[in-house]
Amino acid sequence: MWAASCLASCCAASTCGLCSSVASGISRRSARLAYCGLFGLSLIIACILREVAYPLLEKIPWINTFSQTPSKEWFQTAAVLRVSLGNFLFFTILALIMIGVKDQNDKRDSWHHGGWIAKMIVWALLTVLMFFLPNVVITIYATLSKFGSGLFLLVQVIILLDFTHSWNDAWVEKDEQKWYIALLSVSGVCYIAAFTLSGVLFIWFNPSGHDCGLNVFFLVMSMILAFGFGVIALHPQVNGSLLPASVISVYCAYLCYCALSCEPTDYACNGLHKHSKGVSTSTLFLGMTTTVLSVVYSAVRAGSSTTFLSPPTSPKSGAKKPLLDSNELEAGKEQKKEKETEARPVTYSYTFFLMIFALASMYSAMLFTGWTSTSSDSSDLIDVGWTSVWVRICTEWVTAGLYIWTLLAPVLLPDREFS
Helix, strand or coil: CHHHHHHHHHHHHHHHHHHHHHHHCCCCCCHHHHHHHHHHHHHHHHHHHHHHHHHHHCCCCCCCCCCCCCCHHHHHHHHHHHHHHHHHHHHHHHHHHCCCCCECCCHHHHHHHCCHHHHHHHHHHHHHHHHHCCHHHHHHHHHHHHHHHHHHHHHHHHHHHHHHHHHHHHHHHCCCHHHHHHHHHHHHHHHHHHHHHHHHHHHHHCCCCCCCHHHHHHHHHHHHHHHHHHHHHCCCCCCCCHHHHHHHHHHHHHHHHHHHHCCCCCCCCCHHHCCCCCCCHHHHHHHHHHHHHHHHHHHHHHHHCCHHHCCCCCCCCCCCCCCCCHHHHHHHHHHHHHHHCCCCECCCCHHHHHHHHHHHHHHHHHHHCCCCCCCCCCCCCCCCCHHHHHHHHHHHHHHHHHHHHHHHHHHHCCCCCCC
């Protein structure tokens, strides 16, 4: 008993020492990576608890309040949602604290980039406390998470549109023939990839001998959208380009593949799982890794790179400064000191950056629980079921609609300014 207590104390001391060393090593520039690491850690914990939740939560009386013990899937969903809720509250509280931070002289700016030991303790406490909440709170959170996940997917689409247009503008501004050739080459490769993937999906998800009209509809719609993007973008009255159209086409084809691969394994038109009874450990690991990379990239880019989310900055004067003569040297030194202490604006919106992580917490919970759908045919599968199918398909259609709107809006509304 004494040995076990000593071992536990040593582990706790080692963990605290590790957290302290990690926290002290986080600089201002690496703060965003630290938030990403904390979010990734929450996903790992959720994934682990998803596998071991049943025997643990079954013994907790305020969670297992049923006269008849629920299924294993119910406890798995409950564990993931509770970890997700703790993560959501952590990032939401920080986002609310950071509302209105515009310059680095604000005391809250140092809170955003520092205090990592306190943040790790608060994050851990919130995660643990979620397992003391009644089931009704988790049920409400599960419902809200579906709407929050939809907002996160919408942000992902906006980020992709912003990225493709920025990419196109950067190469066009170079105004050199080699860059125009590069634009045309990349566009051609993307279109070939989009239609090739659609053709392969016809083989996988439209097996002979089965009525797969729904899958055929999804695939044909994706091909029509890809063709329509190019036609609209190249129309003389539309200020469009082939590169964004081709990239969005590949993305829509990818979303269609994700939707079809989420179909139940016993569905006759799902050719991917025709000879498979389950999902291997490597496939689960790949799915989790993809999820982490997706949400982390969205948070970092939305928080730091998109101009439409940047906080307002103070206007800069474009007038040239007069030269200082010998009588003005003293005044010049004072002005230089004032400049050094002048408030510098923050480079990105802290509140929006943190809210992206909060929404990503909801989205990752929906992925791990199959959008809290009980129709999934196996508890070993991640993001499988008809709910996941329709979420992906609707995301594809929303992506297509937003992209078409970015092309047609300046034509339909000529009196408005679109930057």
